[in-house]
Amino acid sequence: MGLLIDGKWHDQWYDTKATQGKFVRSQSQFRNWLVSPDDFDANDATHFLAESGRYHLYVSLACPWAHRTLIFRHLKQLEDHISVSCVHPHMLEHGWTFAEDTNFNDHHVPLGDPLHEFQFAHQLYTHAQPEYSGRVTVPILWDKHTHTIVSNESADIIRMFNAAFNHLTNNHDDYYPDELQHNIDQINSTVYDTVNNGVYKTGFATTQAAYEDALFPLFDTLRHLEETLGQQPYLCGTQVTEADWRLFTTLIRFDAVYYGHFKCNLQRIIDLPNLNRYLEGLYRTQNVADTVNFDHIKQHYYYSHDTINPTRVVPKGPEKIFRSEF
Numbered sequence: 001m002g003l004l005i006d007g008k009w010h011d012q013w014y015d016t017k018a019t020q021g022k023f024v025r026s027q028s029q030f031r032n033w034l035v036s037p038d039d040f041d042a043n044d045a046t047h048f049l050a051e052s053g054r055y056h057l058y059v060s061l062a063c064p065w066a067h068r069t070l071i072f073r074h075l076k077q078l079e080d081h082i083s084v085s086c087v088h089p090h091m092l093e094h095g096w097t098f099a100e101d102t103n104f105n106d107h108h109v110p111l112g113d114p115l116h117e118f119q120f121a122h123q124l125y126t127h128a129q130p131e132y133s134g135r136v137t138v139p140i141l142w143d144k145h146t147h148t149i150v151s152n153e154s155a156d157i158i159r160m161f162n163a164a165f166n167h168l169t170n171n172h173d174d175y176y177p178d179e180l181q182h183n184i185d186q187i188n189s190t191v192y193d194t195v196n197n198g199v200y201k202t203g204f205a206t207t208q209a210a211y212e213d214a215l216f217p218l219f220d221t222l223r224h225l226e227e228t229l230g231q232q233p234y235l236c237g238t239q240v241t242e243a244d245w246r247l248f249t250t251l252i253r254f255d256a257v258y259y260g261h262f263k264c265n266l267q268r269i270i271d272l273p274n275l276n277r278y279l280e281g282l283y284r285t286q287n288v289a290d291t292v293n294f295d296h297i298k299q300h301y302y303y304s305h306d307t308i309n310p311t312r313v314v315p316k317g318p319e320k321i322f323r324s325e326f
């Protein structure tokens with residue numbers, strides 16, 4: 001775990017001393033946009049043309065943020081247009097690496113960096129920007145033509161995948177439709193703060209107060225969502241939207257890692273009937289189950305966070321992620 005300062009790698013853990021034990025996430029720095037030929041403006045330096053075969057997506061199969069982008073790549077049938085590979089689940093002194101390891105082969109996403117054969121993900125950042133300072137995070141959307149990072153922000157990448165390649169795929173499914181945008185944005189904002197990032201704030205807290213400040217709002221939101229999903233199938237009503245997929249990647253990891261490793265243990269998702277049913281329904285959608293790799297998920301969290309689990313013993317459970325009898 002570390003970061004780049006002026007293009008040099010430093011191995012250091014998150015500093016929570018300056019923030020009273022609270023984990024504070026830093027902002028993503030590469031914020032360009034893939035746009036369809038109709039919307040492309042050659043004078044806008046942030047615009048990248050959505051073309052087949054031009055982009056590569058680097059993910060971690062453990063990471064909930066990267067997982068969103070992998071799901072959208074499937075839902076929007078972009079497999080033949082955007083190549084993909086993943087990092088090794090263990091994130092240690094060099095950060096994310098492309099180390100080969102037959103123990104962690106995935107059936108759908110190869111390990112490694114097929115474009116440059118770099119060893120470390122931080123080399124991608126310095127290749128794009130030699131003096132880069134900041135964290136080295138996944139997902140990374142890479143442009144093979146201009147050799148740079150288009151975006152390292154999952155919230156932006158899923159929006160681009162939702163709309164920019166429709167002319168190539170003829171898939172016009174819309175997970176951010178105009179009429180629901182206001183509602184989606186509101187749900188995203190609460191779910192991001194208290195759930196997606198909430199589990200990290202809970203797990204990385206280094207004081208009791210910081211832990212409880214994140215834990216209670218997390219469960220307030222989960223209980224509220226449990227109620228909502230008793231009345232309607234999806235967060236915005238009857239239509240599955242971006243808001244559901246953003247919640248999904250946290251829920252699917254919840255009982256396996258956040259409940260134990262991040263001490264989010266007031267309740268499990270499997271014990272909340274509506275969330276349990278909703279989660280299973282999303283998991284069984286199209287090829288979504290193929291994007292979930294519990295081995296990478298559990299190995300990453302329990303093995304990489306030295307300050308939380310220094311023995312690196314990885315628990316075997318839970319036996320079940322869903323309960324069908326509800």
Ligand SMILES: N[C@@H](CCC(=O)N[C@@H](CS)C(=O)NCC(=O)O)C(=O)O
Nearest residue numbers: 063064065135136137138152153154
């Ligand atoms: N806001 C980013 C966050 C991505 C992120 O934090 N990814 C984690 C993996 S779960 C990471 O790469 N962390 C490495 C680090 O913080 O050094 C996004 O949504 O794309």
